[in-house]
Amino acid sequence: MSITLADARIVTPEGVHEGWLTIEDGRITHIGQGSAPGPGLGLGGRYVVPGFVDMHTHGGAGGSFPTGDPDEASRVADLHARHGTTTIVASLVTASQNALSRATSALADLCDDGVLAGIHFEGPYISKARCGAHNPAFLREPSSQEFAELLKAGRGHVRMLTIAAELPGALDTIREAVANGVIAALGHSDASYEQTIQGIDAGGSVATHLYNAMPSLHHREPGPVAALLEDERVTIELVNDGVHVHPAMLRLAYDVAGPGRTALITDAMAAAGMGDGVYGLGPMKVNVVDGVARLAGGDSIAGSTLTMDVAFRRAVQQLGLSLTEAAEVTSLTPARALGLADRLGSVSVGKQADLVVLTDGLEVSGVMRHGNWITEPR
Structure with a gap:
């Protein structure tokens, strides 16, 4: 299953990028800037940080x-x-x-x-x-x-x-x-x-x-x-x-x-x-x-x-x-x-899709673990 999160401010180790990311089989496969190449879940400019x-x-x-x-x-x-x-x-x-x-x-x-x-x-x-x-x-x-x-x-x-x-x-x-x-x-x-x-x-x-x-x-x-x-x-x-x-x-x-x-x-x-x-x-x-x-x-x-x-x-x-x-x-x-940074801990291609969606006030809006929503963005 493929999921695209669009219209997001993505917090990566390199900085904050306005764009989108794609998740397949519980892992992050693409991170891009600007508009997503296809349909996705729009986050309305909310932040995406690592779980x-x-x-x-x-x-x-x-x-x-x-x-x-x-x-x-x-x-x-x-x-x-x-x-x-x-x-x-x-x-x-x-x-x-x-x-x-x-x-x-x-x-x-x-x-x-x-x-x-x-x-x-x-x-x-x-x-x-x-x-x-x-x-x-x-x-x-x-x-x-x-x-x-x-x-x-x-x-x-x-x-x-x-x-x-x-x-x-x-x-x-x-x-x-x-x-x-x-x-x-x-x-x-x-x-x-x-x-x-x-x-x-x-x-x-x-x-x-x-x-x-x-x-x-x-x-x-x-x-x-x-x-x-x-x-x-x-x-x-x-x-x-x-x-x-x-x-x-x-x-x-x-x-x-x-x-x-x-x-x-x-x-x-x-x-x-x-x-x-x-x-x-x-x-x-x-x-x-x-x-x-x-x-x-x-x-x-x-x-x-x-x-x-x-x-x-x-x-x-x-x-x-x-x-x-x-x-x-x-x-x-x-x-x-903990010796786990090879698979989690940052929003990076290849890592587990463990993500937190935050509002402008840095309140939790949604949580994803292994590519599945624990709480869907609201």
């Missing part, structure tokens, strides 16, 4: 990936897809080994079905001093045997592991993860600058939500933030929700890392797409007030209620990124970090 790639998501629509419930997980993926996220990684939180293994096995089935793009373990190998909304009772030192069991449960779908580089055995676990095709992400860490560099040298290639759950920048003790920002081997995750990080610090990180190393994430939990109330995040309870999620009984931020379309819009309207730059940090850079 968003969220490499760090816990939940939404009242559901949560850490429960391992397939219906909840599908509901989460559907909510984020309607907000433009066509590729999503399911992030788990610190829990017992049995709970992690059960959830991993269940989510691996959804990876087999193409609903999810992989599984991310955010914990349990993280710092007690920087654990945030993770249950400290389940934190533990890295274990090769335990990690091997989780890899087995994931059946090749474990995509990323967040780990604190300063923990005993962490460097060996980072090497083991990378050797098994798993991204080692450094975060929830109390590491020094030097320890963080050791983690990067061992294979760490992602900074889990930079700034959050790690020591702040200091002129005599630069800590992990400086080490992660300055190393060109590292992709920087940032939560652009107006709560996790001040806009000035977002701009600072972006100015250093640039669009090629900056990946916006949601870190969303169950309340995304929902109202205020009490929600679960793994074994922890979270209060959401005015859209801000905090751990019950404390001040720790516990994920977000963000969706990627909002992160994209904020990047343009508040951080001053161009549309091409915003598309890169919400699609191409995370796709590259």
Whole structure:
């Protein structure tokens, strides 16, 4: 089946083009400027950007990936897809080994079905001093045997592991993860600058939500933030929700890392797409007030209620990124970090037709995944 989208402003890595594109068998086959050569679906000058790639998501629509419930997980993926996220990684939180293994096995089935793009373990190998909304009772030192069991449960779908580089055995676990095709992400860490560099040298290639759950920048003790920002081997995750990080610090990180190393994430939990109330995040309870999620009984931020379309819009309207730059940090850079950029992450000939149609105000008008409309343009 062939589909032509006409009268569009198409956001590609090379710039914004007024024209048309053609899709066949779920892939982009042609991109042209000006009038389409034949009949097509006219978009009235709306923008077409690549489908968003969220490499760090816990939940939404009242559901949560850490429960391992397939219906909840599908509901989460559907909510984020309607907000433009066509590729999503399911992030788990610190829990017992049995709970992690059960959830991993269940989510691996959804990876087999193409609903999810992989599984991310955010914990349990993280710092007690920087654990945030993770249950400290389940934190533990890295274990090769335990990690091997989780890899087995994931059946090749474990995509990323967040780990604190300063923990005993962490460097060996980072090497083991990378050797098994798993991204080692450094975060929830109390590491020094030097320890963080050791983690990067061992294979760490992602900074889990930079700034959050790690020591702040200091002129005599630069800590992990400086080490992660300055190393060109590292992709920087940032939560652009107006709560996790001040806009000035977002701009600072972006100015250093640039669009090629900056990946916006949601870190969303169950309340995304929902109202205020009490929600679960793994074994922890979270209060959401005015859209801000905090751990019950404390001040720790516990994920977000963000969706990627909002992160994209904020990047343009508040951080001053161009549309091409915003598309890169919400699609191409995370796709590259996940090893998926050969087939998705940009509006390019030969790639999957994962597309988001946006209005002049950058609101979602339509979403396409693999050449099929999830929501048709309106």
